[in-house]
Amino acid sequence: MSTTTYGDEPFFCNNFNYMLEIEIGGVLLLNKRTIHTFYDLLTGYGTLATIQKLFECEYIFEAENHVSTLSGQRRSLADSYVSSINLNNPSDLRKLFNVIEMFYLENEENEYFQNDTTWKQFVKLLERDGYTFVNGKVQYENTTFIPHELESFTGEYNIQHVENDWNRALSQAKTDPEDAITATRAMVESTLKWILDDIGKEYKETDNLSQLYKKVAQLLHMSPDQHGEEIFRQVLGSINGVVTGLGALRNAYGDSHGKGKIYYKPSERHAKFAINLSGTLCIYLLETYLGSRKTPSTK
Numbered sequence: 001m002s003t004t005t006y007g008d009e010p011f012f013c014n015n016f017n018y019m020l021e022i023e024i025g026g027v028l029l030l031n032k033r034t035i036h037t038f039y040d041l042l043t044g045y046g047t048l049a050t051i052q053k054l055f056e057c058e059y060i061f062e063a064e065n066h067v068s069t070l071s072g073q074r075r076s077l078a079d080s081y082v083s084s085i086n087l088n089n090p091s092d093l094r095k096l097f098n099v100i101e102m103f104y105l106e107n108e109e110n111e112y113f114q115n116d117t118t119w120k121q122f123v124k125l126l127e128r129d130g131y132t133f134v135n136g137k138v139q140y141e142n143t144t145f146i147p148h149e150l151e152s153f154t155g156e157y158n159i160q161h162v163e164n165d166w167n168r169a170l171s172q173a174k175t176d177p178e179d180a181i182t183a184t185r186a187m188v189e190s191t192l193k194w195i196l197d198d199i200g201k202e203y204k205e206t207d208n209l210s211q212l213y214k215k216v217a218q219l220l221h222m223s224p225d226q227h228g229e230e231i232f233r234q235v236l237g238s239i240n241g242v243v244t245g246l247g248a249l250r251n252a253y254g255d256s257h258g259k260g261k262i263y264y265k266p267s268e269r270h271a272k273f274a275i276n277l278s279g280t281l282c283i284y285l286l287e288t289y290l291g292s293r294k295t296p297s298t299k
Helices: 009-025 032-045 048-056 073-082 090-107 117-128 150-156 160-172 177-199 209-219 230-253 268-294
Strands: 131-134 137-140
Touching: 032 073, 032 090, 032 117, 048 073, 048 090, 090 137, 117 131, 150 160, 150 268, 160 177, 160 268, 177 209, 177 230, 177 268, 209 230, 230 268
Parallel strands: none
Antiparallel strands: 131 137
């Protein structure tokens, strides 16, 4: 009888290195909503000719055979240009920022533009992505949330609950850190349940975060007792500790429980810590599972 093995040891090693790379280096990305809001601005203040000039002056050209799902010629044209660059690549991202800066330069004298709610929303979305717009320049603040790559997984595989929890955590980090922390815990839970559902492994709705993780860890060969080498046992045990810690953090600082007489309200930094930690964990779990699913081995 053959069974599919998810996450053999070499694959685990590769993904552990990947997780460290994400944590140390970060990923420079713009949220899809930020980009689409820029398309809205181009539609309101540009023509097909000016959009073409903006992008091609920065050596960004239309993607071949690209079919945009967006409505409107100007949005579709802008989308075709943006689709030709790699937003994970800082140099390509800088090209897009040059387009944004030139667009602003061409419209900054327009009083209506300066007061346009779409422009103000775009600036706020840039800030949420970890950038500021100062004196006509997009600047990287290095305070962004690390695992933006999570959005590429939720979009490609239609993991709606994870995407909703992620966006909720990001939007609430500054204004409602308690809710953001609660959302990060929900995001990890949604990720674990999605993996179990996709595999066809049953679980109870009453299972807590640690119980769900234990089921997934066994399936992905990530349980410490499945490995003989001490270093793997330590690392995998630490990941289990992260899961337990996220649950404890949510219980202590989230908004899903009542508060006692003595309560220390979490700050934005606590929320950012929880978001970065949980986001990186979710990326790692999805990378491990999806990579194993593409290259199953039989025993």
